[in-house]
Amino acid sequence: MTTMIQYIRSGVATLCTLIACGVVVVANRWLPVSADIITKTDIFIAIFLGILYEALPFLLAGALIAAAIHQFLDPLWLARRLPKSRWLVALIGALLGSVFPICECGSIPAARSLVYRGAPMSLGVAFAIAAPVINPIVFISTSAAFAGVFGWSFVLWRFGLTIIIAVLTAVMMPNLTIIPALTSEFHDHHGQPDDEIPFLVWLRHALSDLLDMLRYVIIGASLAALIQVFLPNTVILQMASNAWLAVPAAMLLAVVMSICSTVDAFVALSLVGSFSPIALMAFLVFGPIIDFKSIPMFAAIFGWRPIPQFVATIAVLTIVLCGAIWRFGWV
Amino acid sequence: MGMKRITPWIIGGLLFVVAALLFVRTATGQMALYIHPRYEVLMYFSGAVLFALAIICITMPIPIPNYSTQFLLIPVLLGLGIAPRALGxxxxxxxxxxxxxxxxxxxxxxxxxxxxxxxxxxxxxxxxxxxxxxxxxxxxxxxxxxxxxxxxxxxxxxxxxxxxxxxxxxxxxxxxxxxxxxxxxxxxxxxxxxxxxxxxxxxxxxxxxxxxxxxxxxxxxxxxxxxxxxxxxxx
CATH class of the missing domain: 2.40.50.140 (Nucleic acid-binding proteins)
Incomplete structure (x- = not known):
């Protein structure tokens, strides 16, 4: 009976998807609708596919890394080597990203695998927050973009603030728990069968993680595209001229653009004329942690309940810390 | 049940279409309508991995998250349904x-x-x-x-x-x-x-x-x- 209901639900969902996409495609191509609607659907589709295409390689890399952690990390080995202090554990989690070149699409499933394989929660949370920024690719892109414009202190503060926010959030929100992935299910039921080739087991895990996270990236890309259709991001840029609104505007822009952390430094560079350095710092610190792709992904591993507090904590920390380094004249 | 055996084929097929879309759009230069040309090589990487995962999906049993088919249909329909066109x-x-x-x-x-x-x-x-x-x-x-x-x-x-x-x-x-x-x-x-x-x-x-x-x-x-x-x- 329950399977019957599942089939009906699945069928209705398929029908809705077909109709929704069909309406967009037909309106865009064949209906004699106004030029305005054609333009809006054009922009929607271009931005949706743009975000998705650009996220895919990083999502795939993240799924492969998460699957490798799941398969090869020995929980006992990890538990014996970690310090007792939550602060230190969180700091290790925040710095762990430096060996994984992934963005938010990859750090969140990887964090789930880490926790599932015995890492403490605070390590997983700090890792999920910091890994998109604390990695070699982002270091190269940020220094290439900004070392010559605002100097090295700006580049280093981006990484410093990210680590501080990751550690503080992990310690301040000790009640977060991880919802296990579907992968862990078949892992447990079948154990680690000796007759299976490890390479294929790895790909199976990666596929499962990919299918899981791809759904949230698709939701995020659609939302970001939809908002840009009705609120072109250049309109947000105009809020930037107000000194008080500049920092929140930059954070809002980062959420709306939902671009990958590995490339956002170059986008921030194109905003140098519109935003103050400190607003760009907020863009570069907040954007990789919170955007339309990452929010549903965080909800997938933490559940929806703690998400508002989680987002608010990170937003407040970003504003306060950016305000502090601006007040002390460090950037 | 039939559905259980069909779903991996559907998902595998959709992944294959996405992989093909990445290859074709990049090879014909249309990818430049969506992303910076600097990232085109990454599209070939994604296409290759997706292709491998599509085969895994069809040949090996894996747990498939709810509504995967529906979500995958969105980029497939929008990506195939509309000829790429530059914003004007x-x-x-x-x-x-x-x-x-x-x-x-x-x-x-x-x-x-x-x-x-x-x-x-x-x-x-x-x-x-x-x-x-x-x-x-x-x-x-x-x-x-x-x-x-x-x-x-x-x-x-x-x-x-x-x-x-x-x-x-x-x-x-x-x-x-x-x-x-x-x-x-x-x-x-x-x-x-x-x-x-x-x-x-x-x-x-x-x-x-x-x-x-x-x-x-x-x-x-x-x-x-x-x-x-x-x-x-x-x-």
Whole structure:
């Protein structure tokens, strides 16, 4: 009976998807609708596919890394080597990203695998927050973009603030728990069968993680595209001229653009004329942690309940810390 | 049940279509309508991995998350259903007064127009340079390609049009329009979205109290839409 209901639900969902996409495609191509609607659907589709295409390689890399952690990390080995202090554990989690070149699409499933394989929660949370920024690719892109414009202190503060926010959030929100992935299910039921080739087991895990996270990236890309259709991001840029609104505007822009952390430094560079350095710092610190792709992904591993507090904590920390380094004249 | 065995085939098939889409769009150059050309090699990587995962999906049992089919259908339908098309004059119109915002630069990055070679400059280069120091560039000769935009908000004279381009730094999500006013006796001959090559010299005119560059055209010729319609900032 329950399977019957599942089939009906699945069928209705398929029908809705077909109709929704069909309406967009037909309106865009064949209906004699106004030029305005054609333009809006054009922009929607271009931005949706743009975000998705650009996220895919990083999502795939993240799924492969998460699957490798799941398969090869020995929980006992990890538990014996970690310090007792939550602060230190969180700091290790925040710095762990430096060996994984992934963005938010990859750090969140990887964090789930880490926790599932015995890492403490605070390590997983700090890792999920910091890994998109604390990695070699982002270091190269940020220094290439900004070392010559605002100097090295700006580049280093981006990484410093990210680590501080990751550690503080992990310690301040000790009640977060991880919802296990579907992968862990078949892992447990079948154990680690000796007759299976490890390479294929790895790909199976990666596929499962990919299918899981791809759904949230698709939701995020659609939302970001939809908002840009009705609120072109250049309109947000105009809020930037107000000194008080500049920092929140930059954070809002980062959420709306939902671009990958590995490339956002170059986008921030194109905003140098519109935003103050400190607003760009907020863009570069907040954007990789919170955007339309990452929010549903965080909800997938933490559940929806703690998400508002989680987002608010990170937003407040970003504003306060950016305000502090601006007040002390460090950037 | 039948469904249980069919679902992996559907998902595998959809993953395969996405992989094929990545290969074809990149190989034909259409990927440039979505992302910065710098990332094209990553599309081949993604296509190859997705292709491998599609095979895994069909041949091995894996737990499939709820609604995977429906979500995968969205990029497949939108990616296949609509021929890739560059954003044009209508999309520029939606930006309103935010046009050229993307080319604002702090005053420190000023160029020295007497030493810089401006012959190969595109619309974006000119807009960036003139936003810093318009007077220094007055009288320079230009040769620029772009599409024609004309809408009521732009306060254009009858013998003027806007020559515009889109600029993207990473993907279409961060694209912004740039444009310059062009003065040409036969402006009305070119409708919106017509691609043209403009040759002329830079002059300045007053738009709502701000000195703006104006290209006094000596020739305007229609051209084909370029293969890479979006500009990318030079590093």
């Amino acid at each position: 004059a209508d999309a520029i119109g939606q930006q309103g007064t935010a046009l050229n915002q993307i080319a604002q630069r702090p005053k420190v990055t000023t160029v020295n127009p007497t030493t810089v070679d401006t012959t190969a400059w595109n619309v974006y280069d000119w807009v960036v340079a003139t936003s810093v120091d318009p007077l220094a560039l007055k009288g320079k000769t230009v040769q620029i390609d772009g599409f024609v935009v004309r809408n009521p908000d732009m306060q254009l004279a009858d013998n003027q049009f806007m020559l515009a381009r889109y600029v993207l730094t990473c993907c279409v999500a961060d694209a912004g329009g740039v444009g310059m006013h062009v003065q040409w006796s036969n402006s009305a001959a070119y409708p919106n979205d017509q691609w043209v090559r403009v040759e002329g010299t830079i002059d300045l005119h007053d738009v709502a109290g701000v000195m703006q560059p104006l290209v006094i055209a000596t020739s305007v010729a229609p051209i084909k839409t370029p293969l890479k319609p979006y500009l990318v900032p030079r590093k």
